[in-house]
Amino acid sequence: MEDLRSNILAYIDKHETCSSTELCKEMNVEHQKIVGALNSILAFGEIISAQPEVTSRLELTDEGRQVADHGSHEAVLFASVPAGDGAPQSELMKSVPNAKIGFSKALANRWIRLDKSAQGGPRVYRQVESVSDRIRHCLQMVAALSLDSLTAEERAELKKRKLVQEGRVTVYRVAKGPAFTLTLAKEETELTAEMLATGVWQTLTFKAYNFKALGQQPDCGHLHPLLKVRAEFRQIFLEMGFQEMPTNRYVESSFWNFDALFQPQQHPARDAHDTFFLTEPAACRLDAEQADGYLARVKAVHSNGGYGSIGYNYDWKESEAQKNILRTHTTAVSARMLYQLAQQPQFQPTKYFSIDRVFRNESLDATHLAEFHQIEGLVADYNLNLCHLMGIIREFFHKLGIRRLRFKPAYNPYTEPSMEIFSYHEGLGKWVEIGNSGVFRPEMLLPMGLPESVSVIAWGLSLERPTMIKYGINNIRDLIGPKVDLKMVSVGPICRLDK
């Protein structure tokens, strides 16, 4: 190889420019090897230049290569026939490879003759003293790419005998490069500690890297996409000065989940169709709520009204409020937090947020699970109104990269006014609902003991929906639960919601 490379360089030095086929003939090696040597010289830098030219040409088939190496079938057969006495046909047919073709060709060339009446069966004799193996010669020329010396008939014959076929070959036109040299230094693949220690790296040449190849995957763990999005939302709330609520409480009383929110006891959401009730523990005690009269105030506002409201006019039952459920929204925790806020001697304006699991006993499909994550934000301060609610929602969604918003009047049992939040979806070309919001009703806040001029504005959305849109997931079971494909988890990009 090294000899071949220096031979090539010497040849180029002499001739300035040449083709790879020329080198082939000159060095008497196969074209493939010349190309290999050229590539290895090219890897050293701009020592030479090589322009590829694609041409079509004849190339040897496997059989053709065998003939080029060992002689044509007829020549082989001729050689197997002893001069003079000849040999029995049956023996030749057995011992000589490709004897059948060789026999008929040799017979046609009148190199041999067949005596059918010889004793012991048909016998073959030489008819000429010696033969010139033209076929083999032609094939050797094909291998050396000197096609010019072949006649059209010869080409046709070789093709017909399936000894050659049309192929495409890339021939290189080679010339001296700007850094032409006759001596090639050995290339190093890796920079080693030893090279650094000895300082030898300064004199070595290094093999070029193949930057098109893929790197080796690092062996690492991955975070779940939904929780990456959760982290991003938490970050946004923290940037906006919100304080996180303690939502680690899946089991909640109906009281805090519904009654405290002024949601009447016959409300459809309290049906077994929508809510998971429990058998163990089936009901809880509301001692603390009872102790300071809060329970009684809630009962009063439901059944008879108060605080400027006419109430729902029904028979409110404590037993219904005691029923344990899996919380249907994190607003149950918000209610607890607002109640605590009201118990402080002096009201402090507050911003709260939470992102946690909630449970709905609904029918399930590709986008609905019995459990999902609710994102919720609320602000409690004096004299907050709809304009503030819309303002803070706009700020929040801007941070998510969502700019076109509009608001639709809606109904929610515990907020009034209530608004659904719509954003314009460029992909779908229409307005889609992205969240819900409202001002908490006085019937919810005043029984807690919050000052009358304090309003609480709040909004909520699901964590799953933005995540599914972000990661292009159509079935929620591909995102949550044991059927998740971990490959999806590992290839998911980092979450930048504003991008």
Next chain:
Amino acid sequence: VGRSIIEIILLGSRVVGRAFAAALREEYAASQQAAKNRQQSSSSSGGDSDQSGTASAISGLSLKEAMQILHVENLEDKSRIQHQYDHLFGVNDRKKGGSFYLQAKVFRAKERIDQEIGQQTVDPTYSQRMPVVQIEKAALCQCLNRKDFTDEEVDELCFEFGLELDEVTSEREMLAKEQGDAKAAQMGDQLSDAVIYKIEVPANRYDLLCVEGLSRALMVFQSLAQPPLYKAVQPAAGMQQMRVAPSTAQIRPYVVCAMLRNLSFTPASYKSFIDLQDKLHQTICRQRSLVAIGTHDFDTLTGPFLYEALPPSDIVFKPLNQTKEFSAVELMQLYSGESHLKAYLPIIRDSPVYPVIKDANGVVLSMPPIINGDHSKITLNTKNVFIEATATDAHKASVVLDTLVCAFSQYCSEQFTVEAVQVNYPDGRASIYPSLAYRQVDIQVDYLRKGVGRSDSQLTIDEICNRLTRMCLVAKATSDATVSVTVPPTRHDVLHPCDVLEDLAIAIGYNNLEMSLPPTLCTGKQQPLNSLTDKLRLEVAFAGFTECLTFALCSEKDISERLRLPLDSLPAVRIANPKTLEFQVARTSLLPGILKTVHSNRSLPLPLKLFEIQDVVYKSTDSSGSAVNSRQLAAVYYGKSSGFELIHGLMDRIMQVLGVPVDQYKLSATEVATYFTGRCANVLYKGSPVGTIGVLHPETLAQFDLTLPASAFVFDVE
């Protein structure tokens, strides 16, 4: 109507039959397959090659099977799929004597089909069921005096008013969607191509539940009409009387009544009248449990009326659309097979007495809340409609009655006028219905202005009054500082001045309000536990483990049998009304979820290193009757060898990043059935156990169909 109901019932039972048979076949095939798998895995060395085969066998249903179970042929026909699912899920409910197993199959089949058709994303957060009203485009255009209304403009108007234009369709399209194009084509000219809008209305606006109410509200909103003034009048000849017998107190103590005189129905308004009753029954009446409405042709009856409760065998009458008389006992039997009535039977079934309303001649008007009598049924030609509504909640009954008469009194010869009926209670109390009460609410103007963020000059009192009137809330300035708002009997949703404020904001237009940021200054703060959790998640992921996210609800088997633990020993929270087996309990351990995740990812290159940090739930040990969440960290290593040293190393690493000194943390050998004998330890922190670690027991692995060894730990973060 009668024939189509019968058709539905026949179709229904056939569908159940097929689904049942198919599910049984499927169960048989599944058990065969499972047996085959067990054989295979025991005879092979348990390498990777045979795992994918096992996976497909265990992952459950093929699409074809799923379609057979739900008996659907066309995946495009989503409404049929949903309908079949709802139906089959309902009939297999355990409470109705169905089988949990079959229900689970139905669920799985739906899941499989959903997976195939990859439904569009819908926000699951606040998916409240909103009632839908259908209104013909032509009718809407006519009342809004706009011939050239485009669908976009209607959509826009609905949006501003707080309605949602759900669908633009026609009679033909709706039938084609439900029963296929062929059927729709077959019906030919019997179906109309007139454009119909399906409009969702807010759940508390019962006055918008019919075309009459909806179009009137929009007309007033567009200043095309004044809010009507509804009146209840007492006829000179004396009111009709309804006497309430003491026996009703046992079952359904209240009744309210009204009379619509000289009414003329058109086919459209007649249908709307029936529809509104149905919608009220489904919403505020809570499936007739709170209130049940009966409407009668008064000219077939003679007052006074009697509302009483009798033993079922004493009630005999010819019910609506039947040809002979039945006793109440027979009726309960008859209707137990009728899909649209059987849901109401439990409301009275077990009571010793059933409610019944009769006229002076003993003619049965109705047996609420089940069925009316045939004798007094209303027709297109009925002129005088007697309405009764029986209830367990007097207030709601009055609201329902008001809603019904307000919407339909416009068809009376004397518009918006209703004839009152007197109800006499056993205690001597007499009430006159409908109440049609107008309520005055005085509201501070300042409150309204602040609520929408506008100053005196930006929002004058006159403008406030005008805008409120457009919402059917007639308002008058009573001083510079107050307005008096009259809440009409159609607006029972108005409870508090904040409801008036919302209507003002709607009338101004939410999107015309000027946004501003709240002035509230606070500092951000995280929950320490969540902050720690997020940091731990990062550390564990840095250590090469991948995070799972699994369900907080699972089956009893998942946390007990499959972990080789007795169920009684677990402080599990149990769910009373799970729709499928997967929601029986709240998880007490993260392990089952992670092992299931391992199972469905067995084809990935080994080893699998998974973790999860989430809450598990324990029943409280005290008498508070509550439950607590506990933050747990669990990790699993699954590979050719148990990899215990790696799991142990991760545990060490976690203790290291938590800053636990080496001498405060150690492992001490123990036996937990989940883990392999002699390969399990308690994690002790300052001498008390905070978790368990070990090589999983081969039978635990088998429970999750895992064929390679695994190690795990669970650890209490708190």
